[in-house]
Amino acid sequence: MTxxxxxxxxxxxxIARHGLPRPAGTAWAGTAWAGxxxxxxxxxxxxxxxxxxxxxxxxxxxxxxxxxxxxxGAATAAATRCGAGTRCTIDPTKVSLTxxxxxxxxxxxxxxxMISGEYSTGMIAATFTAMPRRWMVLAxxxxxxxxxxxxxxxxxxxxSLAAGRLILTGNGLTAAHGFAVVSLHGPTVRAAVGSVLYLxxxxxxxxxxxxxxxxxxxxxxxxLGILYVPPVIALFLGSEPAWQHWVERYTPxxxxxxxxxxxxxxxxxxSPWAGLGVLAAWAAAALLAAGVLLRLxxx
Numbered sequence: 001m002t003x004x005x006x007x008x009x010x011x012x013x014x015i016a017r018h019g020l021p022r023p024a025g026t027a028w029a030g031t032a033w034a035g036x037x038x039x040x041x042x043x044x045x046x047x048x049x050x051x052x053x054x055x056x057x058x059x060x061x062x063x064x065x066x067x068x069x070x071x072x073g074a075a076t077a078a079a080t081r082c083g084a085g086t087r088c089t090i091d092p093t094k095v096s097l098t099x100x101x102x103x104x105x106x107x108x109x110x111x112x113x114m115i116s117g118e119y120s121t122g123m124i125a126a127t128f129t130a131m132p133r134r135w136m137v138l139a140x141x142x143x144x145x146x147x148x149x150x151x152x153x154x155x156x157x158x159x160s161l162a163a164g165r166l167i168l169t170g171n172g173l174t175a176a177h178g179f180a181v182v183s184l185h186g187p188t189v190r191a192a193v194g195s196v197l198y199l200x201x202x203x204x205x206x207x208x209x210x211x212x213x214x215x216x217x218x219x220x221x222x223x224l225g226i227l228y229v230p231p232v233i234a235l236f237l238g239s240e241p242a243w244q245h246w247v248e249r250y251t252p253x254x255x256x257x258x259x260x261x262x263x264x265x266x267x268x269x270x271s272p273w274a275g276l277g278v279l280a281a282w283a284a285a286a287l288l289a290a291g292v293l294l295r296l297x298x299x
Contacts, residue, residue: 041136041139041140043131044131044136044137044139044140045140045143045144047127047130047131047140048114048137048140048141048144049144052114052144052148055113055117057113058110061106061109061110061113062110062148062152064106065103065106065107065110065149065152065153065156065199066103066152066155066156066159068099068102068106069099069100069102069103069156069157069159070099070156070159070160070163071099072098072099072101072102072103073095073096073097073098073099073100073160073163073164074099074160074163074164074167076095076096076098076099077092077096077164077167077168077171078167078171080095080168080171081171081172082171089264091260091261091262091263091264092164092165092182093161093164093182093187093188093191093260093262094191094260094261094262095164095168096160096163096164096165096168096182097157097160097161097164097191097192097195097260099156099160100156100157100198100199100257101253101257103199104198104199104202104227105224105228107149107153107199107202107203107206108206108220108223108224109206109220110145110148110203111202111203111204111205111206111207111210111223112206112207112209112210112216112219112220112223114141114207114210115141115207115210115211115214116210116213116214116215116216116219117216119214119215119216120215120216134291134294134295135291135294135295137294138207138211138290138291138294142204142207142287145203145207146200146203146204149199149200149203150196150200152199153195153196153199153200154196156199157192157195157196158192161182161184161188161192164182165183168182186262187262187263188262190272191259191260191261191262191272194259194260194272194273194276195260197259197276198256198257198259198276201256201276201279201280201282201283202227202252202256202279202283204283204286204287205223205226205252205279205282205283205286206219206223207287207290208283208285208286208287208288208289208290209222209223209226209286209290210223211287211290211293211294212286212289212290212293226252227253228253230247230252230253230254231251231253231254233247234247234248234251234254245269248269248270249269249270249275249278250278251278252278252279252282252283253279254275255270255274255275255276255278256275256276256278257275258270258271258272258274258276259272259273259275259276260272
């Protein structure tokens with residue numbers, strides 16, 4: 001049973017079933033706060049979408065992601081052949097999706113420009129004045145970036161798989177010769193979905209790092225270093241297998257790109273989904289650190 005009582009200066013209290021009094025307006029206040037927060041987030045989303053849409057270079061960057069990803073995958077497929085009488089361990093799906101390793105750099109540049117461009121022009125101060133909840137600005141940028149990269153990544157991955165299937169089949173890598181043909185079922189679907197998620201996570205990781213670093217050039221260098229230096233280091237650690245395995249398991253690119261594999265999974269240092277989880281952890285850590293620093297630092 002619920003009763004009401006007057007307390008102090010005519011403040012209405014509600015006695016709930018557990019017998020503890022609470023202000024009658026608490027529920028209304030919570031609802032009002034939630035509504036205000038949602039309105040603020042929707043305003044921030046519209047603002048970030050407008051800013052990104054009106055920047056002339058955005059369309060070119062999105063086009064570059066698609067073109068480079070498909071082109072590099074197609075070129076790699078065209079160069080992949082298996083000589084007669086030789087035993088090949090080629091993964092056609094992974095070969096088709098090789099362009100992901102190049103396209104990720106353009107995704108990173110897009111993410112960096114979303115935040116560091118405002119710092120370089122000083123517009124970030126106006127953004128935080130209009131939207132005092134800085135975490136909401138970061139969340140809106142992450143949401144807009146995720147939506148854009150999702151659309152572009154789906155197109156790029158689909159184009160890469162289609163081109164790879166056509167070219168590799170022409171090169172004799174067919175089911176009749178014992179190869180796993182690129183097709184929309186089983187491991188190929190997992191690799192395709194994982195590739196889209198990989199590019200999404202690379203974008204979020206880059207956005208977090210750019211928010212921390214602020215400067216466009218420094219942020220771009222830091223992100224590209226994180227993406228491309230560890231694989232090179234792993235190559236030079238062949239004589240130190242323990243260290244090589246550590247780099248391949250816990251660095252974002254090495255671990256995340258395991259999602260491209262559809263054959264020889266038992267020989268991988270880390271499983272495909274676990275590798276993508278490592279990249280997700282890196283992205284989450286970067287965004288968390290970025291959110292904390294946004295609150296502590298001046299614009």
